[in-house]
Amino acid sequence: xxxxxxxxxxxxxxxxxxxxxxxxxxxxxxxxxxxxxxxxxxxxxxxxxxxxxxxxxxxxxxxxxxxxxxxxxxxxxxxxxxxxxxxxxxxxxxxxxxxxxxxxxxxxxxxxxxxxxxxxxxxxxxxxxxxxxxxxxxxxxxxxxxxxxxxxxxxxxxxxxxxxxxxxxxxxxxxxxxxxxxxxxxxxxxxxxxxxxxxxxxxxxxxxxxxxxxxxxxxxxxxxxxxxxxxxxxxxxxxxxxxxxxxxxxxxxxxxxxxxxxxxxxxxxxxxxxxxxxxxxxxxxx
Amino acid sequence: xxxxxxxxxxxxxxxxxxxxxxxxxxxxxxxxxxxxxxxxxxxxxxxxxxxxxxxxxxxxxxxxxxxxxxxxxxxxxxxxxxxxxxxxxxxxxxxxxxxxxxxxxxxxxxxxxxxxxxxxxxxxxxxxxxxxxxxxxxxxxxxxxxxxxxxxxxxxxxxxxxxxxxxxxxxxxxxxxxxxxxxxxxxxxxxxxxxxxxxxxxxxxxxxxxxxxxxxxxxxxxxxxxxxxxxxxxxxxxxxxxxxxxxxxxxxxxxxxxxxxxxxxxxxxxxxxxxxxxxxxxxxxxxxxxxxxxxxx
Numbered sequence: 325x326x327x328x329x330x331x332x333x334x335x336x337x338x339x340x341x342x343x344x345x346x347x348x349x350x351x352x353x354x355x356x357x358x359x360x361x362x363x364x365x366x367x368x369x370x371x372x373x374x375x376x377x378x379x380x381x382x383x384x385x386x387x388x389x390x391x392x393x394x395x396x397x398x399x400x401x402x403x404x405x406x407x408x409x410x411x412x413x414x415x416x417x418x419x420x421x422x423x424x425x426x427x428x429x430x431x432x433x434x435x436x437x438x439x440x441x442x443x444x445x446x447x448x449x450x451x452x453x454x455x456x457x458x459x460x461x462x463x464x465x466x467x468x469x470x471x472x473x474x475x476x477x478x479x480x481x482x483x484x485x486x487x488x489x490x491x492x493x494x495x496x497x498x499x500x501x502x503x504x505x506x507x508x509x510x511x512x513x514x515x516x517x518x519x520x521x522x523x524x525x526x527x528x529x530x531x532x533x534x535x536x537x538x539x540x541x542x543x544x545x546x547x548x549x550x551x552x553x554x555x556x557x558x559x560x561x562x563x564x565x566x567x568x569x570x571x572x573x574x575x576x577x578x579x580x581x582x583x584x585x586x587x588x589x590x591x592x593x594x595x596x597x598x599x600x601x602x603x604x605x606x607x608x609x610x
Numbered sequence: 611x612x613x614x615x616x617x618x619x620x621x622x623x624x625x626x627x628x629x630x631x632x633x634x635x636x637x638x639x640x641x642x643x644x645x646x647x648x649x650x651x652x653x654x655x656x657x658x659x660x661x662x663x664x665x666x667x668x669x670x671x672x673x674x675x676x677x678x679x680x681x682x683x684x685x686x687x688x689x690x691x692x693x694x695x696x697x698x699x700x701x702x703x704x705x706x707x708x709x710x711x712x713x714x715x716x717x718x719x720x721x722x723x724x725x726x727x728x729x730x731x732x733x734x735x736x737x738x739x740x741x742x743x744x745x746x747x748x749x750x751x752x753x754x755x756x757x758x759x760x761x762x763x764x765x766x767x768x769x770x771x772x773x774x775x776x777x778x779x780x781x782x783x784x785x786x787x788x789x790x791x792x793x794x795x796x797x798x799x800x801x802x803x804x805x806x807x808x809x810x811x812x813x814x815x816x817x818x819x820x821x822x823x824x825x826x827x828x829x830x831x832x833x834x835x836x837x838x839x840x841x842x843x844x845x846x847x848x849x850x851x852x853x854x855x856x857x858x859x860x861x862x863x864x865x866x867x868x869x870x871x872x873x874x875x876x877x878x879x880x881x882x883x884x885x886x887x888x889x890x891x892x893x894x895x896x897x898x899x900x901x902x903x904x905x906x907x
Contacts, residue, residue, distance in 0.1 A: 334802045341712065344704030348776065349721065351769050352728045358743045359735070409631030417625055418632070429896055430636045436823065436892035437642060437885065438830025439733075440857045444864070444881045445642040448649060469638050476635070500621040523730070530732025533832040533857075537864055559734040559833075566738050567837055576742070583738050587731065594730040598723045 359583050366581030380543060380565065381574055385582055387547055391460075391555035392529050392589075394548065395539070398464025399471060399528040404521055406468075407475030411517075414476070415483040416505055435473035439533040442470045447537040461551040463539035470534055471524040478523060482516020483509065515604040519597040526593035530586060532559040542568075558586045643885060650882040653678075653875030662879055666845060668859065670873035678876050680883065682845045686760075686853035689846055690835055693764035694771060694828045699821055701768075702775030706817075709776070710783040711805060729773035733833040736766045740838025752850060760846055760853045763839030767831045771824035778823060782816020782902075783809060815902045822895035826888045832857040856880050 370384055377383035410427075418424040446466025456462045486509050494504035510517075532540075541554040542564055548555045565579035566572070657678050665679025709721055744765065745757030752761075786809050794804040810817070840852020841862065854862075860877050867874045 334800075337802065338712075341704045341708040344701040345708045345713075345721065347701050348705045348728070348772055349724055351772070352724055352731075355731065355736070355739050355769075358739065362742075406631045406634055409628045410635060413628035413632040417628055425900075427632045427635055428900075429893065430639045432896045433889055433892045434635055434639045436826045436830070436888050437639070438832065438857055438888055440832040440860050441642065441646065441830070441881050441885050441888075444646055444649075444860065444878060447864075448645045449641070472635065472638070500617045502621045502624045503617070526730060530730075530734070532732070532734045533861060536861060559732055562734050562738055563833065563837065566741050579738060580742075583735050587735050590730055590732055591727055594727055595723070598726060 356587070359580065359587055362577075363580035363584030366577050367584060371581055372585070375545075376543070376578075379571075380561075380569070381571075381578060385558065385561060385578075385585065387544065388556045388558045388561040388582070389585070390547060391540070392558045394460055394551075395464045395467060395535065395555060395557060396525050396529045398460060398551065399467035400521070400525050402465055402468025403471045403475050403524055403528075407472050407520070407524065408479050408517060410472075410476045411479035411483055412505060415480050416501070416509070431473045431476055434469075435477075437470075439470065439531055440536075442466055442534040443537050445469075446534055451538055456552060458537075458539045458541075458554050459552045460539055460548055460555050463535040463555070463557075464551075466534045466538050467528040467531060470531065471528045474527060475520045475524040478520025479513070479517045482513040482520065485516060486512045515600055519601050522593050522597040522600070526590045526597075529593070530559055530590045532557075532563055535560060558582060558589070562586060643889075646878055646881050646885060649875060649878040653872060653879050656872050657876065662876075662883075670863075670867075670876055676872065678872075678879075680856070680880065683854055683856045683859050683880070684883075685845060686839075687829055687855035687857070689760050689849065689853055690763050690767060690839060690855055691825060691828050693760065693849060694768040695821070695825060697765060698768035698771040698775055698824055698828075702772050702820070702824065703779050703817060705772070706776045706779035706783060706820075707805065707810070710780045711801075711809070725773045725776055728769065731769075733770065733831060734837070736769060737834040737837030740766045740834065745838065754850055756840065756852070758838055758840040758852055759850050760839055761849045763835045763853065763855075764849070766834045766838050767828045770831055770834065771828050774827055775820045775824040778820030778899075779813070779817045782813035782820065785816065785903075786812045815898050819895035819898040819902075822891050822898075826891040826895070829891070830857060830884065830888050832861050836861050856884050860884075 372384060372389065373386050374384035375387055376385065410431075414424065414427065418427070443466065446462055446469075450456045450462035450465050451458060454462075490508040490512060491504050494508040499507065535557060539554055540557050540560040542556075544554060544556055562579060562582045565575045565582060569575040661678050662680050664681065665677060666681045667677045667679045668682055670676045670678060709718060713721065740762050741758065744762050747757065748754065748759070748762055749757035790808050790812060791804055794808045799807070835853075835855050836858040839855065839858065841854045841858055846853045860880055863873070864877050867877065
């Protein structure tokens with residue numbers, strides 16, 4: 325009798341585990357389902373490649389796409405070299421000392437800083453102190469610093485995966501440390517590093533809070549002229565079309581369309597990163 | 611004649627550059643803290659810190675007497691965090707256990723990308739989902755005027771915390787040495803007993819830090835709660851009330867406030883409090899993980 329009860333409890337636990345995994349999987353597909361279902365009708369050539377018209381209720385989202393592209397590009401100019409540099413330092417040069425430990429703590433904590441606090445920081449430093457104003461460059465730099473930890477941790481993981489003997493062979497030919505890294509380590513780690521870059525950039529493309537006070541605009545009748553211009557961006561456009569617009573019900577189709585474009589953009593980038601890593605692992609196994 | 615070794619010089623310069631980019635991370639983090647602190651201190655010149663920390667009402671735009679009590683929004687953050695963790699911790703840990711202990715290799719190949727994609731969904735899309743799908747649905751089943759409330763926000767931010775909790779807990783479970791498990795089986799324990807009495811306790815510190823990191827993400831989440839949690843700056847009485855957490859307050863008000871006023875500086879006090887809370891949580895999580903990963907080597 326007692327044994328049976330125990331078996332029942334056990335069964336209940338296994339079911340709970342199974343149900344939880346399903347909830348995790350379903351939450352992704354439910355979100356995707358509703359956004360695809362309601363947004364797909366809005367997607368057209370005109371929607372993607374023309375400017376918004378009539379209080380942004382008609383026309384397209386080209387300026388928003390373009391703004392998101394530019395600001396993501398600028399963020400990458402900051403985060404990619406610094407991120408890879410930091411990963412190389414940590415994996416190839418650093419010794420186990422207190423400074424290295426502090427750098428690692430700083431990386432962990434930087435990735436945990438709330439996105440809105442990045443917004444405050446970017447506003448104080450780039451908009452005010454550096455006097456860049458509300459601009460592409462202020463927003464891009466803010467996003468660049470925000471996505472730095474992701475690029476560092478994925479790149480370091482990739483560098484860690486390079487076998488020690490790759491370096492040793494390079495040294496045996498008389499290579500200096502940098503030559504060994506350049507010729508033996510980096511080419512091998514490149515797909516992994518690329519994965520990190522893509523994930524970092526996709527994160528920058530989807531963020532709203534850090535660009536709120538650093539450069540994004542509600543509506544602009546023209547495309548940004550220089551890196552010191554304000555810009556429109558996809559995530560912010562989705563935010564205003566779903567909460568701030570004067571006639572929310574009319575704005576809903578545009579909001580769905582924007583949400584769909586944004587989510588497809590971000591998920592495609594991530595899917596590409598996943599495939600890249602999967603392929604690399606397969607090569608290694610063979 | 612001594613030949614200058616260019617390769618050696620190049621090597622030293624590059625080592626220094628790599629070191630600088632490592633050092634930049636420390637610089638960035640301390641820069642964020644110091645700048646926000648410096649601006650927040652301007653507010654504390656005119657408003658006592660006790661008003662921020664011990665008063666309830668946040669009403670900086672009042673004509674008669676502006677008040678800067680943060681307790682109502684701290685409670686907003688607390689309610690969202692509490693309920694989000696109530697969903698995310700059991701589901702997250704259970705998913706991690708399933709993936710690491712039960713799932714076949716094929717299923718792992720399927721679910722890991724899904725978790726990564728879940729982590730990649732922009733928070734503004736989740737907020738939008740809260741407005742157009744989850745909100746109306748909650749309003750219908752609980753018979754409410756509006757579904758934009760603390761419950762809606764909590765459910766959505768728990769989705770944001772899930773990938774963090776799952777991946778770190780799963781990693782912790784995978785790090786438990788095989789010998790522990792085998793010893794348990796040798797004593798005649800079932801798979802279930804081994805899991806409950808051996809594997810989960812050994813992985814506990816990793817699981818806890820995963821939950822802490824998830825908690826940090828929930829507290830710092832801005833767009834989702836701003837859009838889905840209703841944004842009423844009053845003291846929430848139940849989970850069906852709209853709430854406005856700290857992050858949302860900054861996002862709404864900084865865009866409208868006149869620069870260099872008390873109200874403007876006060877928003878940086880909110881930012882500072884947010885920074886300090888998440889910093890402490892992440893620091894504890896990092897310490898636990900570090901200790902744990904290094905004791906196992």
